[in-house]
Amino acid sequence: MINKIIMIIREFWPQFVEGLKVTVLLALIGTIIGLIIALIFSALRVVKINKNDKIHIKILKNIGLLFVKTYVTIFRGTPMIVQAVIFYYSFYQAGIKWSAFAAGLFTISLNTAAYLTEVLRGGIESVDKGQTEAARSIGLSSSKTFLYIIFPQALKNSFASIGNELIVNIKDSAVLSVISVIDVFSVADSAAGKYFLFIEAMLVAAGIYLVLTYSTAKILQLIERKLGVETKEMVSSN
Amino acid sequence: MIKINGLKKSFNNNQVLKGIDLIFNEKEVVSIIGESGSGKSTLLRCINLLENYDEGKIMFLGKDIKDYDINNLRSNVGMVFQQFNLFNNLNVIGNCTIGLIKVQKLSKKEAEIKAIEKLNLVGMGEFLYHNVNSLSGGQKQRVAIARALCLEPKVILFDEPTSALDPKNVNEVLNVIRNLAKSGITMIIVTHEMKFAREISDRIIYVDKGIIEIDDTPEAVFSNTENESIKSFLQYS
Secondary structure (H helix, E strand, O other), rough: OHHHHHHHHHHHHHHHHHHHHHHHHHHHHHHHHHHHHHHHHHHHHOOOOOOOHHHHHHHHHHHHHHHHHHHHHHHHHHHHHHHHHHHHHHHHHOOOEEEEHHHHHHHHHHHHOOOOOOHHHHHHHOOOOHHHHHHOOOOOOHHHHHHHHHHHHHHHHHHHHEEEEEEEEHHHHHHHHHHHOOOOOHHHHHHHHHHOOOHHHHHHHHHHHHHHHHHHHHHHHHHHHHOOOOOOOOOOOO | OOOEEEEEEEOEEEEEEEEEEEEEEOOOOOEEEOOOOHHHHHHHHHHHHOOOOOOOEEOOOOOHHHHHHHHHHHHHHHHHOOOOOOOOOOOOHHHHHHHHHHOOOHOOOOOOHHHHHHHHHHHOOHHHEEHHHOOOOOHHHHHHHHHHHHOOOOOOEEEEEOOOOOHHHHHHHHHHHHHHHHOOEEEEEEOOHHHHHHOOOOOOEEEEEEEEEEEOOHHHHOOOOOOOOHHHOOOOO
């Protein structure tokens, strides 16, 4: 078996390197874009509707809240593989010719945004109420309180979960091979199909994913230690 | 400076303040005492609108506090909390400068000069760049006082500033408040430190079940033999 694994690595290593780049880019850029979207959505999610608010403010807040809740429910309630197929082909049918990579990145970003919105909401709600009161007591407006006091703490509180989402994305980006994204899994699948060496080819893919996720976890741990945040073990979100 | 008329406040069906009438004069140090749950902290929090009251009126410098821009009001009415509530994402000097930069629109340099002056005043000038979580309770409270002082408020509200501290740290904080009292700043202090209240206050207000029972000089309050409620309260304090 080892000889067959070595043979696959020898023959397919340039494709594996390319696949590795695609996997890393999808996971990293997808997590970053997802985080940016989640920053906005989580702010909409935790907005408080006060009885003193003007009617149009109340309506806007309610629309924002409903939109985010619906978004999170849909994206967390459906598999990413299904989302990828729907996005890829519906855009194609609408005449937008986009690459499989672009469609994959779009899917992974939107999917990540849904999970991170909830992660950040938890982070925001875990900030002590006294922080808001103290900020308001020195005259900071509610938006400045959120921006300068609550949000930085929520982001720090959520760091471990955000890092976990990156690791999840490294692994779960494999499902994007369904729309012909050429990532590590897709290369291994091609190699397996060529020689009917499914176990050997997938062991190579598993090794690459393991090295990637392990090294990412170590880098995240270093950053966490530097930021002084606790590491939290979490199960896959997808 | 502050005039309160007929102040009422309920939480659900529990009426905490049952019609408070009070006046706080400029440069006066007033302590508010009373049992836990008597409405002292709620009264204080209504003054800078951290709690919205149901009925009554609070006038600050001759104007209804609800007619003020709320952020402007709060920068004039400083508050020090029982649990310090220092901003965990900012260091000591950051806690003091954020209000100056974001509310009073001072430059970072101007804000730092002012913050250092106030931190020196409370004996925390050597801890400028420390993480607030590395400080003792007394040190945290002193930074919280400096943070309130930075905005140069016309009045500072202290909500049980020593209740979360051990005896050693209590004295540290009380000394700072003592020095502030001498400087002539208007202060309203909710406290359980009877000895301190007696020593520092121009006036003591005893609140019981949401009503002002006694509003008098420290001597008169502590020698009161007629009011059973305060007699009983002081006996256990």
